[in-house]
Amino acid sequence: MSRKVPEERYRKTFSYRFKAWLEGTKDPFLGQVEMHRQEAPPESGEERARRERDEETLRARVYDLEHNFEMRIFNRVYRVFSILFCIFLVVMLLAAVSDLPAFGRGENPVNNEVAQRYIEEGLEETGAVNIVTGMILDYRAFDTLGESHVLFIATCTVLILLRRDGEEEQREGRDNDRLYEPKDDVILQTAARVLVPPILLFGIYIILAGHLGPGGGFSGGAVIGAGLILYLNAFGFAKTERFFTARTYRRTSFCALACYSLAKSYSFYTGANHIESVIPLGTPGAILSSGLILVLNICVGVVVAGTMYTFYVMFRKGGY
């Protein structure tokens, strides 16, 4: 270590503390915030027996409907009011629905100049034959970016809630998971062997052809995720972890979200400043067309497929 200042003085500087915080060697809460686990107050066997007896008699007396007059009245009023509330809700919702304009009529308020613009100029401006994809990944790509991040945050929350930390908990999760591991089910394995490749291929097709026909990143990703879950159920974790682990998920979704953000910032920058984009739109109908939409579809598909699979693994095992 070649430092100009001695170690003690360096430890007092802001940069040392920042580095320690960044690396996680210093816990900002430890020693600063009072953190004690709450313990139940100690009680002898006699006290405990009395407390339980008291609770029991209290419960018995409150719910003794033959003698407790107030409880009986409350029960009746509660039932009447719940039925009235349900009827009120149903009537209000039905009234609101009956006020809506008829489905698919030309003069509906949704058929305004915005929809007209999308239909008339969409193909020319986005290059996507599928107008829906052109809308959600070009005109309204900012919303879709937010959606992908919402999905990612949902996975993070599931990770925080369901992940097992520590050696003991993880071992417990693995032991419990043996109950779910397939016991070499011939029917399931044969069916999976036949079904999984077409499902994955179909998912990839939906993603890649999202700008040409129905489909797109979200539906294709969901199909791929469902195929992965089927494969996992048939063959177990030992086989899936050869190609998909927590690290794979972290890396692919980070890369996909970063790629999406960068591509969209480029498109917003050029679009908002009226600069010509260098990415050609291509011939409508070709697979390599419509500019950034294909890239964005692939990004969304990767995130969604990983998220579906990770949800399942978290629910089952609490960690990869």
Next chain:
Amino acid sequence: MTVFTCILLGFLVVCAIAASLSKKLLNTILIFMSYSLVMSIIWVLLESPDLAITEAAVGAGVTTVLFLVTLKKIDAIIKKESAQEETDEQEGA
């Protein structure tokens, strides 16, 4: 076509009511899955095939699997043999 749509919509309502009235959680999940499947057919009839794909993959596939895993975790799916054993034990006691 209208008759077909009406049948599907009626099935949807029946499924929704049955799912909420069913006493067994496993049956509720299976009814909910059929609800999603019928809904995806209705999406096709409403001319939005991309929604139909998503509904079939997410609603009928992934959600059902997650529900089933949760049921297994909380021991709500009782196999026939163990249920039989339990009743035997109760009768013996």
